[in-house]
Amino acid sequence: MMTLWTLAATLLFLAAFGGLVLRWLAFSGAEIPAPFSDPLPSRIGKKPDQTDLWKVFLAALLFRLALALGSLLLYNTLSGGAVGLRGLPELWSRWDALHYIKLVELGYGGYLEDGQPLFLVFYPLYVWITRAFALVIPDTALAGMAVSFLCFAWGCVYLYRLAAEEYGAAAARRTLVLLWAYPFSFFFGGIMTESLFLLTTAAGLYHIRRHQWGRAAVWGFLAALTRMQGVLLVGAAAAELVNGVKPFRHRGAARGRAFLEIGKKLPLLCVPILGSLAYFALNAHVTGNPFAFTKMQAHWSQGFQWFPGVLGYLAKNALTWPSVTTRWEMWIPELLLFPVFALLLWRSWKKHRSMFTLYGFVYFILNYCLSWLLSAGRYLSCAVPCFLFAADELEGKPKRTAALVAVMLVLQAVFLYRYLCWGQVM
Numbered sequence: 245m246m247t248l249w250t251l252a253a254t255l256l257f258l259a260a261f262g263g264l265v266l267r268w269l270a271f272s273g274a275e276i277p278a279p280f281s282d283p284l285p286s287r288i289g290k291k292p293d294q295t296d297l298w299k300v301f302l303a304a305l306l307f308r309l310a311l312a313l314g315s316l317l318l319y320n321t322l323s324g325g326a327v328g329l330r331g332l333p334e335l336w337s338r339w340d341a342l343h344y345i346k347l348v349e350l351g352y353g354g355y356l357e358d359g360q361p362l363f364l365v366f367y368p369l370y371v372w373i374t375r376a377f378a379l380v381i382p383d384t385a386l387a388g389m390a391v392s393f394l395c396f397a398w399g400c401v402y403l404y405r406l407a408a409e410e411y412g413a414a415a416a417r418r419t420l421v422l423l424w425a426y427p428f429s430f431f432f433g434g435i436m437t438e439s440l441f442l443l444t445t446a447a448g449l450y451h452i453r454r455h456q457w458g459r460a461a462v463w464g465f466l467a468a469l470t471r472m473q474g475v476l477l478v479g480a481a482a483a484e485l486v487n488g489v490k491p492f493r494h495r496g497a498a499r500g501r502a503f504l505e506i507g508k509k510l511p512l513l514c515v516p517i518l519g520s521l522a523y524f525a526l527n528a529h530v531t532g533n534p535f536a537f538t539k540m541q542a543h544w545s546q547g548f549q550w551f552p553g554v555l556g557y558l559a560k561n562a563l564t565w566p567s568v569t570t571r572w573e574m575w576i577p578e579l580l581l582f583p584v585f586a587l588l589l590w591r592s593w594k595k596h597r598s599m600f601t602l603y604g605f606v607y608f609i610l611n612y613c614l615s616w617l618l619s620a621g622r623y624l625s626c627a628v629p630c631f632l633f634a635a636d637e638l639e640g641k642p643k644r645t646a647a648l649v650a651v652m653l654v655l656q657a658v659f660l661y662r663y664l665c666w667g668q669v670m
Contacts, residue, residue: 253552257609260590264605268598272486273493282594289409292416296408297401300420304400307424308393308433311660312336315430318657319664333385333435338663339670340366341435345384347371352530361530365540368526369469370437388435396432399443406450407632410597418635418645425648426631427577427655428621430663441470441626448477448516449628452484452599461515468519473626475520476607481513484599549615555582558617573659573668578620582612585630592633604629619670621659 263280270276292300316332319325327335337345343363346355348371355363374388381387400420407416423429431438444467451460460481467474491502524534533539541547561575585608593601604627611623624630638645663669 250552264602268483271598273490285595287411289411290413292408300404301397301401304397305393308396312433315660318661322661333383333389335664336434337385344435348374348378348384362540362543364527364537367471367523370440385435392433392439395439395443399446402446402450415635418638419631421649422634423631425652426625427652427659428625430656430660431622437470438625444470445626445628452481457509457512461512464516465519468516469522473607475516476603477516478514480599480603483602485509487598545616547615548613551609551612554612554617570668573662581620581624588630588633600629
C-alpha cells in the first residue's frame with residue numbers, strides 16, 4: 245500500500261513534471277495560460293572564438309593536473325604517507341576505478357567474480373577508449389586518468405560554448421567555476437566515466453540546441469554507450485525540435501506538415517537508443533542474454549526504486565547507520581543534495597528552455613531511483629543543466645558566488661581526502 249509520504253512525493257513529482265510539460269507545450273505553440281506561457285528572460289549570448297575555447301581547454305586540463313598533484317600533498321600531509329608521483333595512479337585507484345582497470349585489462353568475459361561477469365553493469369565506452377590509450381601508456385590506471393583528463397577538458401569546452409551562446413561569456417565562466425568547485429567534481433579526474441559522460445552529454449546538448457541533429461545523434465549514441473542515462477538525450481532533442489517547429493500554433497494541413505517535418509527528423513533523434521542496443525549486444529555476446537546486466541545489478545543490490553522510498557532509506561541511514569563516519573561521508577550528503585538540487589530546479593523552471601528543464605528534472609529524479617544509492621554526489625556532477633541554472637541564479641552576486649565556491653572547494657578537499665583513504669565516498 246502506498247504510504248502517505250510516497251503519495252505526497254509522487255503528487256509533487258507529477259505536479260512539477262506536468263508544469264514543465266505544460267510550459268513546453270506553450271512554447272510549442274499550444275494555447276496554455278500563464279504562468280506556464282510566461283516568456284523567457286531576455287539574455288544575450290555570444291559565440292566564443294577559437295582562442296577562448298583553447299584557453300578553456302588548457303585551463304581545465306591544468307586544473308585537473310593541479311588537483312591531482314594537490315591530492316598527493318593532501319594525502320601525504322594528513323595521513324603521514326609518503327606517496328610519490330609514480331604512486332599517483334594507484335592512489336586514485338579506489339572503488340569502481342579498480343573494476344574499470346580490470347575490465348580494460350581482462351575484458352568483460354575475462355574479469356569474473358564467483359565465475360560470473362558481474363561487471364557487465366559498467367557501460368563499455370570508457371573501457372574501450374582506455375584500452376586504446378593503454379596501447380601507448382602501459383600503466384592502465386594512468387591511461388584511465390589521461391582519458392578522464394582529456395575528456396574533462398573537452399567537455400568543459402562544450403559546456404562553455406553552450407553556456408556562452410545561451411547566456412553570455414560571464415555566465416559561461418561562472419558555470420565552469422561552479423562545476424570545478426562542486427564537492428564531488430574530483431571524480432572527473434578519476435578512473436571512472438564522469439568526464440566521458442560530461443563530454444558526451446554537454447556535446448549532445450550543445451548540438452541539440454544548435455539544431456545540428458546529425459552531430460547530436462553521434463554524441464547521443466556515445467553518451468548512451470557511456471551510461472544508462474545517456475539515452476535521455478533523446479528526450480532533450482525531441483523537446484527542442486518540437487519547440488523549434490511549434491506544430492500546435494498551426495491548424496489543419498499546416499499542422500500536419502509541421503508534424504511531418506518532426507517525423508522526418510525522428511530517426512536521427514532516436515540514434516542514442518542504438519547506443520543502448522549496442523550495450524545489450526555486448527551483454528548477449530558475453531553471456532548469451534542481452535539483459536544479463538539486470539541479473540548483475542541484482543547481485544549488487546541495484547535496481548529501480550521510486551525516489552520517495554530512496555529518500556526514506558537515505559534518511560534512515562543518515563540517522564541510524566552504525567558508523568557515524570559513513571553517515572557523514574555517504575548518507576547525509578546524498579540526502580542533503582536532493583533538496584538543494586530540487587530547490588535549484590524549482591527556481592529555474594520558468595527561466596530556461598524546456599530542453600534544459602525537462603532533461604535536468606528527469607536526470608535528477610532518475611538518479612534518485614536506485615534501490616541502493618551510493619554515489620548520488622558523483623552522478624549529479626554530470627547534471628549539466630543544473631550548473632547552467634546555478635550560474636544564472638548567481639548573476640550579479642559576486643560575493644555570494646565567491647562564498648559558495650569557497651565552501652564547495654573545502655568540502656571537495658574533505659571528500660577527496662576521504663576517497664583517497666578508502667572512505668565511503670564512491
